[in-house]
Amino acid sequence: MALLLLFLCTVARAASPDELMRRAGDAMAAGDLDAAVELYMQVPAPDKNGDEGQFVNARMQAARLHFALKRFERAIEAVDSLLEVYPDNIEAKSYRGAVVDAMMPEWKKLLRDTVHFVPALLKGSLMTLLLVFFTMLVSPIGGLLIALGRISGIAAASRLCWFIIWIFRGTPLLLQLFFIYYGLPAIGITLKPIPSALIGLGLNYSAYLAEIIRSGIQSIDKGQMEAAQAMGMSYRQAMRRVIIPQTYRVILPPVTNEFIALIKDTALVSTIAMVELMRTADQLFNASFNVTVLALAACVYLMFTTVFTFAFERLERRVGAYEER
Amino acid sequence: MQPLIELENVVKAFGEHRAVDNVSLSINKGEKVVIIGPSGSGKSTLLRTINCLEPMDSGAMRFAGKPAGYVKRDGKLVPDKPKNICALRTRIGMVFQQFNLFPHMSVARNVMEGPVTVLGESKPRARETAMDMLGKVGMEGFADRYPASLSGGQKQRVAIARALAMKPEMILFDEPTSALDPELVGEVFDTIKQLAVEGMTMVIVTHNMGFAREIADTVIFMENGSFLAKGTPADFFDRQCDDPRVQSFIDKIF
Ligand SMILES: Nc1ncnc2c1ncn2[C@@H]1O[C@H](COP(=O)(O)OP(=O)(O)O)[C@@H](O)[C@H]1O
Ligand SMILES: [Mg+2]
Numbered sequence: 001m002a003l004l005l006l007f008l009c010t011v012a013r014a015a016s017p018d019e020l021m022r023r024a025g026d027a028m029a030a031g032d033l034d035a036a037v038e039l040y041m042q043v044p045a046p047d048k049n050g051d052e053g054q055f056v057n058a059r060m061q062a063a064r065l066h067f068a069l070k071r072f073e074r075a076i077e078a079v080d081s082l083l084e085v086y087p088d089n090i091e092a093k094s095y096r097g098a099v100v101d102a103m104m105p106e107w108k109k110l111l112r113d114t115v116h117f118v119p120a121l122l123k124g125s126l127m128t129l130l131l132v133f134f135t136m137l138v139s140p141i142g143g144l145l146i147a148l149g150r151i152s153g154i155a156a157a158s159r160l161c162w163f164i165i166w167i168f169r170g171t172p173l174l175l176q177l178f179f180i181y182y183g184l185p186a187i188g189i190t191l192k193p194i195p196s197a198l199i200g201l202g203l204n205y206s207a208y209l210a211e212i213i214r215s216g217i218q219s220i221d222k223g224q225m226e227a228a229q230a231m232g233m234s235y236r237q238a239m240r241r242v243i244i245p246q247t248y249r250v251i252l253p254p255v256t257n258e259f260i261a262l263i264k265d266t267a268l269v270s271t272i273a274m275v276e277l278m279r280t281a282d283q284l285f286n287a288s289f290n291v292t293v294l295a296l297a298a299c300v301y302l303m304f305t306t307v308f309t310f311a312f313e314r315l316e317r318r319v320g321a322y323e324e325r
Numbered sequence: 326m327q328p329l330i331e332l333e334n335v336v337k338a339f340g341e342h343r344a345v346d347n348v349s350l351s352i353n354k355g356e357k358v359v360i361i362g363p364s365g366s367g368k369s370t371l372l373r374t375i376n377c378l379e380p381m382d383s384g385a386m387r388f389a390g391k392p393a394g395y396v397k398r399d400g401k402l403v404p405d406k407p408k409n410i411c412a413l414r415t416r417i418g419m420v421f422q423q424f425n426l427f428p429h430m431s432v433a434r435n436v437m438e439g440p441v442t443v444l445g446e447s448k449p450r451a452r453e454t455a456m457d458m459l460g461k462v463g464m465e466g467f468a469d470r471y472p473a474s475l476s477g478g479q480k481q482r483v484a485i486a487r488a489l490a491m492k493p494e495m496i497l498f499d500e501p502t503s504a505l506d507p508e509l510v511g512e513v514f515d516t517i518k519q520l521a522v523e524g525m526t527m528v529i530v531t532h533n534m535g536f537a538r539e540i541a542d543t544v545i546f547m548e549n550g551s552f553l554a555k556g557t558p559a560d561f562f563d564r565q566c567d568d569p570r571v572q573s574f575i576d577k578i579f
Pocket of ligand 2: 370
């Protein structure tokens with residue numbers, strides 16, 4: 001057996017590159033991959049007039065066979081032997097990267113992807129946060145005005161506010177954004193993506209909060225308004241000083257819900273050319289087809305919603321404290 | 326002497342039902358009027374028309390000699406401008422059966438609220454007034470507590486202090502002790518009695534005949550929106566009443 005091997009080697013050494021390639025091909029066809037690898041590795045680096053393609057082919061083939069047999073180190077050796085001769089060979093370099101990749105443990109790969117993608121995602125999430133904070137600032141004011149209009153007893157105001165709620169609560173936010181960004185230009189109003197998004201989110205969330213605030217106001221005991229008015233307060237003073245402050249603890253839980261939904265709803269503005277967290281994740285994913293991007297984006301959203309949930313829970317406890325004191 | 330407040334043929338209806346039906350009443354400064362009568366007879370509604378919480382349908386009201394609360398427009402009676410109604414209300418305090426303290430404010434803030442928001446007083450001054458008024462009702466030690474932590478009687482005393490802080494010329498009490506546990510009724514009555522001694526003009530709706538007899542200058546028995554009988558406590562309680570309905574009501578209560 002040993003003799004036979006020795007014999008084979010001597011014969012092989014003597015063989016020409018073409019001969020080696022042919023025999024390697026035969027070994028492959030016969031299913032003897034080990035032998036094929038040996039033969040491919042014996043194909044020498046070409047001299048000046050030699051066939052460069054054949055050499056590259058042979059070593060790459062050897063590397064692929066090693067890889068297929070899960071012998072990653074030896075695959076690297078094969079590629080390195082090629083890179084030694086042709087350090088700039090692109091195919092070899094990218095293949096080496098792939099092998100190194102395959103050798104990496106899963107957690108290391110995850111770590112590398114995270115480090116790679118997270119900065120871009122965080123940058124995109126700045127826009128998401130801007131949208132969220134803006135809407136959180138504007139929609140309670142808009143919602144309060146709409147709610148006060150609804151219960152004002154002034155027929156025109158009440159109907160207008162009902163109409164606003166009807167429209168913005170009754171149609172998809174996505175459609176509203178499309179209307180503002182793509183539809184308004186038809187009547188001569190062209191808005192950039194950011195104002196479009198802010199207006200869309202602001203109106204939509206005002207409409208939602210309006211109903212929460214209205215029900216909050218109406219949940220306050222009638223005696224409160226009477227007591228305030230009986231001491232000489234005007235309707236406005238009674239609302240501002242007595243009624244509205246008492247609604248906070250009633251409306252805070254549903255408002256928290258809305259704001260959590262808002263964080264996720266901002267993803268919709270990625271459809272009107274806004275680059276925020278969702279859009280960034282989408283772009284990175286399309287460039288890499290790496291699902292980790294999507295998981296990371298989910299984590300960022302989750303982080304935001306978690307922080308908000310806890311912050312609002314604390315606020316809730318503070319606002320309702322007078323009931324226990 | 327000129328009456329502090331005069332009601333003339335006051336009518337207030339809810340739909341077809343006349344809750345207050347053609348009532349006339351005149352109250353002098355310092356007079357204590359107690360209104361008794363079965364539930365649903367229109368006592369609360371009458372008090373509420375006095376400070377315009379419930380607009381009357383027809384009739385007239387004069388406060389300190391001047392028409393108040395309502396104006397005639399195109400021959401119809403309509404509530405006066407909000408500004409004037411607010412001004413009238415600062416002169417007429419009201420104490421409710423359910424106290425209606427502001428739960429989100431401390432006791433002191435409850436009492437300060439009117440002077441600060443309505444009368445525009447500075448906070449330090451309003452606080453001083455508030456502490457005075459809380460002292461009057463024996464609640465100065467609770468200034469920084471919140472209403473939720475008080476007993477019913479304490480709440481009602483704070484509500485009285487809150488009304489007093491506006492320096493009103495009269496106070497309307499709508500069943501001030503009906504929501505209280507029996508053992509807490511006394512402290513509230515004592516507070517009201519003390520105001521009576523100081524000469525406050527008051528209209529008190531109550532079911533407590535003992536208290537009515539003790540404090541009233543005038544007792545009115547109301548039923549189905551009208552005054553069925555009116556007289557001194559002695560008229561009512563010390564001899565048999567002419568009207569069998571009034572007598573049977575009083576008998577039932579005692
Ligand atoms: N806001 C209202 N709407 C309709 N009916 C009312 C209203 N307030 C009181 N009433 C009716 O008016 C009548 C008198 O009520 P109220 O003045 O509260 O009586 P009392 O205080 O003597 O118990 C009752 O029949 C009551 O049902
Ligand atoms: Mg009543």
